[in-house]
Amino acid sequence: MSHLPLEGRRALVTGASRGIGRAIALGLAEAGADVAVLSRGGPALDAVAAEVKERGRHGVAITCDVTDPDQIDEAVAASVDALGGLDIAVNNAGGFAWSGPFLDLTAKDWEYTRALNLDATVRLLQRVGAHLTAQGSGAVLNVVSIAGLGGAPRLAYYAACKAAIISLTKGLAVEWAEAGVRVNALAPGWIDTKLTSGFTAHDQIRLGLQDEVPQSRWGVPEDVADAAVFLCGDGARMATGAVLVLDGGLTAQLSKVARDLLPLGRAAA
Secondary structure, three states, rough: OOOOOOOEEEEOOOOOOHHHHHHHHHHHHHHOEEEEEEEEOOOHHHHHHHHHHOOOOOOEEEEOOOHHHHHHHHHHHHHHHHHHHHOEEEEEOOOOOOOOOOOOOHHHHHHHHHHHHHHHHHHHHHHHHHHHHHHOOEEEEEEHHHHHOOOOOOHHHHHHHEEEEEHHHHHHHHHOOOOOOEEEEEOOOEOOOOHHHHHOOOHHHHHHHOOOOOOOOEEOOHHHHHHHHHHHHHHHHOOOOOOEOOOOOOHHOHHHHHHHHOOOOOOOO
């Protein structure tokens, strides 16, 4: 008898060809789920599907540019058909095209970032939500960012998209609770991926950002994957509308200056 927490579940993961998406897809497979992996395609996506199969699960690679609504519709239908149904959906695809002063933001950069992060999530939630609510069970996980929990200078427009998804997560958790569908979010902090390679490539920047983290380390994609497996499984059956922060304590503290310079001892009466 298998003791895998996701044995027999069928999952869909967007942005699955690399980084956090790849780690989540493989984590779900190791926990017993069959997985449809979605991205814009190519050898990297096929390799992830093959890695799912190496773990003894059914893995299928589905080409999907999530900025194209029609491709999302087709990919969800293809995933359901290939897996024989759907129990888990992970909205991971996202990113930003540019960082800098908000006043320098172009309409093109805004439209692309909104389409990739927010519009794609809304479209996919509508498609998978219709399936999951109809069957009366399921788990949805939206990968956001700690940027969506507060201000993010030079990435304010990206943070706004993530904040909107957090709000959407909470609203749908209430709407779909009666139908037996849970909706949660993961908010990673600094994770070492291709998206953050512009920061990690420079020692001064990488170490400076790391120094702000109480755990004094950058996260790795597997840190997010382990949390995703938990939230998608029955161990989190009472969790819905939750935002699990994975940032090594970064958002739980005062600024580094305050942390290091506030005097120790009892305050004056």
